[in-house]
Amino acid sequence: MKYPMKFRGLFVAAATAATMVFAGAAKADFPEKPVEMTVLFGGTANTIAQLLSELMSEELGQPVVPVARKGGGGAVGYTHLQNAAADGYNIVWNSNSISTTYHTGRIPFDYTAFTPIARVSTEIPALAVNSSTGWTSLADLTAAAKAGGKLKIGISGKGSFTHLTSAALFDAMGISDKVVYISYTGGKAPIELLAGRIDAAIQWPGQFASYAQAGDLTVLAVTGAERASVLPDVATAQEQGVDVNITMWRGLAAPAGTPPEAILVLEAAAKRAVENDRFTEASKNIGFSKAYLGAEDFGKVIASDDIFYGNLLDDLGMAK
C-alpha cells in the first residue's frame, strides 16, 4: 500500500499549501507564480512582447507568459483582462488601442478599467506608396488624389490604429473624400502595395524599411513629431506642412485594483528590461523606439491621449 500513503502525504501538503495561499492578500514576495501577459496583436506588437516578457522573466525570477488574445482591434484581450483577477498576475501589453477600441464602441469600458504599469516603447506610423508611382512627397499624393479617381488605402481592419492614422492624415491633407479603405488581415498591406493593388498604406516603419532600401516602395511621410529611427531620410508630415502628430505608445497595464506593491515590482522589472542591451538592439532591428515612462507619468499620458483620440475620432466621424 505504498501509493495511498503517498497520496495522503500529498493531501497533507495540499492542505498546508491551501491554508497558506488561501489568505490571498498576503503578497509579501510578489511574484510567486507565473505572470500572464495578454498580447493583443501579432506583428511587431507580438515580437516586442515576446522579448519583453523574456527579459522581465529574468528580472522577476518567475516566468512572464505571453498569451495571444488577438482580435477586434484589441477588444478581445481588453475584455479578457478586465474580467481577470486584479492580483498582479494578469497584465496586458497595452497600446493606444485602449482609446480607439473604447471610442469606436467596441468595449464598454475605458482606460480607467486598468492601472498603468509602465510605458515601454513608441512607434511612428509611416505612409508608403509603390515606387513606380513616382510620388516622393505628400504633396505628390495630394495632387494625384485631386486629379484622378479615389485612392485605395490599405489598413489593418476598420477602426484599427492604422485606419485612424490614415483618416487623420488624409483629413489634414484635405483629401478625405478621395480615398477608400481596404482592410487586410495578417499584415499583408506592404505586399498589396508591391503588387499595385492598392495605392498607399499606413503601417509600421519596420515593415517598410527593407522595401524602401531595395527601392520597391517609397515612404512618403511618418506621422509623428520626430522622424523614425529606421527611416531617417523620411520627413515627418509636419515638416511637409500637414498638421498631424500621431505616435503610438506601447506599455504594460493591469486590471484596476491591482495591489500597488505588485505594480511597483512589475514597473521596476519593466524598467530594467527596457534598459537591457538586448532590448536596445531589438529596438534598432525591429524599428521602434524605447520610451520607458514610470506608472504615474504613463497614467497622465494615457489620460491626455484618450481625450486627444476621443476628439479626433469624433471629428473624423469614426466615434460611436
Add this chain to the structure above:
Amino acid sequence: MMEHFLDAFGLAFTPMSIAAIGLGSLVGLIFGSIPGLTFTVALALALPISFSLDAVPAIGLLLGTYIGGMTGGSVSAILLGIPGTPSAAATVLDGHPMTKNGDASLALGTAVIVSVFGGIFSLVVMIVSVDLVSKVAIGFGPAEIFALVLFGFSTICGLCGRSLTKGLISGVLGLMIMTIGLDLIEGVPRMTFGSVNLLQGVNLLVAMIGLFAIPFIIEAFSEDAHLPKTPKKMANVRPELPSFRLVFRNIWLMIRCSLIGTGIGAIPGTGGAIASFLAYDHAKRFSKKPETFGKGNIEGVIAPETANNAVTGGTLIPLLSLGIPGDPATAIVLAGLMIHGLVPGPALFMNHASEVYGIYIAVVLAYMWVLGLQLLGIRLFVHVLRVPREILAVVVLVLCVIGAYSIRNSAFDIYSMAAIGVAAYVLVAVRIPITPIILGMVLGPTLENEFRTAMMLSEGKVDIFYTSPTVVVFFILAALVIGLQGLSELRAKSKTKQKVEVSDA
C-alpha cells in the same frame, strides 16, 4: 555568392548551431507526435531560448522545431488517428487504416522519408527561384487566394465517402464554427451571445484536438469487455521500413506533391493543411486504384506527408522575402528573425546573404536530424500500440487537456474541446465524416476575409473574379472536381436504382 556560402557553412556548422537545430527538431518531434500537444506551443517555448543564441543557431532552433513538429504530426495521425497538426489531418485517412492492417511502422517510415524528400525538394526550389516564386506569390491578391481556397474546399468531395451531402454538411459545420467570435475586418461580434470567451472565437488547434482525440477516447472507453481489446493485426508490430523500391515507384507522385506543397506554401496566408488535402485529392484522382484510398493505401500517406513538408520550404519564400507568416507557427519564426535583426524583405538578401544561406543549411540539417531521430523513434513509437487501448485513452485524455489549455491558458478552451469532441463522436456515429470539418475550419476564415477584401478592392464589382486568369483557372478546377464527383455519385445512385437529388449540390 560563393563566399556567402562559405560564410554560411561557418555559421551553420558550429557545434552550437548543430546542437540547437537538433534540440529544436527533437522538441518539435515530441510535441508533434504526442496527441493533444501541438508544435505551435513548442515554438512559443523555443522562442525565448532563441533570444540568447546567435542568429543562425537561433533561427535553426526555431526552424528545427517547426520542421520536427510538421513531421512528427504524422506519428499520432498514423498510430492513433489523431493528427498532431491540422496539416496531418489528411494523413489520418490512409495512415490510420494502415496501422489497423498491421503496417504501422511501414506507414511511419514512409511518412518520414517522403517528408524529408518534400522538405529538401522545396528548399531547393526556394533557393533556385526565390525571386521568381515571390513575384508569382505577390500576384496572388485577395481574389486569387479566394479562388485557390475555394478549389481547396472542393477536395471535400474526395473525402466524404459515399454521401456528398453528408460531406458537405460536415464542411459547412466547420465553416460555421469559425465565424463565431469577433469578425476580423469590422470587429463585429458574431454568435457570441455576449460571452467574453466566445469573442476570441474557437481556436483551430483546440477544435482539432477535440474532433479527433475525444472520439478516440470515447470509443476506447465504450469497448465491451468481452470483445478483443485490440485487433490482433494491430498489436503485432513488425519493425518494417519502406524499401527503396517502394519509395522509387512513387517518385513521380512525390515530386508532384512537393510542387503542390511548395506552391501553396509560397502563397502568403494559405498554409500546410490545404496543401496536404490538395495533394491527397490529387493522388486519389490520379491513382490506378482510387477505391483503395481510405483503406490503407500507402499513396494516401505519401501525398499529404510530402506536401505538408514541402510547405516548410515554400513558406520560407513569403517569410524571408515578404515578411508574411503563413500560419501561427511561422509567425513565431518571424518574431525570431526580427529580434535577430534579420528583417524580412528584399534587403535581407542583400545585407544578410550569409545568414540567409546559413538558414538554408540549417533547414537541411534539421531534416537530417529529423530523419535520424524519427527512424530511431519509430521503434519506440510502435510500442504505444501494445498499451491497452483504454489505458492509452486515459493518457490521451490528460495530454489533450494539457494541450488545449496550453494554447492560450484558458479553461474555456478545455470546455469547447470537450463539447466539440462529443459532438464529433455523435457525427461520426451517424456517418458524417469529420475530416471536412477541419478543412472547413482551416479554410473558412481565409475564404471569407479574402472575398470581402477583394470586394472592397473592386468597390463591389464582381468582375474581379473573372478578369484574372488565375482566378478563372482555379474556379474551373473547382467546378471540375465538384462536377466529376457529382457525376460519379449520380452513377453510383442510378446503379442502386435510387433517385438522384444531389447531383448539383
Add this chain to the structure above:
Amino acid sequence: MTDQKRSFVLGSLLLLLAVVWTWLVIDTIPPGFGEGDIGARAFPLIFGIFLGVLSLLLLINVVRSKPECEPDTDPNDSFQGVIHWLPAGLILIEISGYGYLLNTCGFVIATPIVVLFVMFVNLRIRSAKLLFGMSIGLTLACWLIFEKALGIYLANGSWINIG
C-alpha cells in the same frame, strides 16, 4: 434505431440548427453597407442557408430511399453503429470538470482526481495499485516533463495552489 430513422433525426436536428443559426445571424449581426462592403453578416448567413439546404436534401434522401440500401463503407467510420451515450456524456462531464478543477485547484491536484475518477467509473478498475499508480504516476510524469523539463505553464489554482 435503424439507419433510416437515425438519418431522419439527424437531418431534422441539422435543419433546426440551420434555422436557429440563420435567425440568430439576421437578428444579431449588422449587414454591410453595399458598394463592396460585404459586411460581417453575409458569410454566416450563407453558411446557415447552405446547412439548411443540405439538411433538407438529406431528409429528402432518407424519405425516398429504402432502409436496406446504403451499405456505407466510409473510411472515417470506424465505429459502425451504436452511439454510446453514457461514455460520451461522462467524458463531457469529466473533461469539463477537469477544466474547472484546473482553474480552481491547479494541475497537480486536478489531474489525479480526474484520472482516478475516470479509471474507477469508466473503466471500472478496482485494483488500488493500478488506480493510484496511474493517477499519481501520470500526474507526476506530466508535471516533471511539461512543467519542469519543457517549461509549459500548467495551470495553477485560484483557490489552492501547489507545485
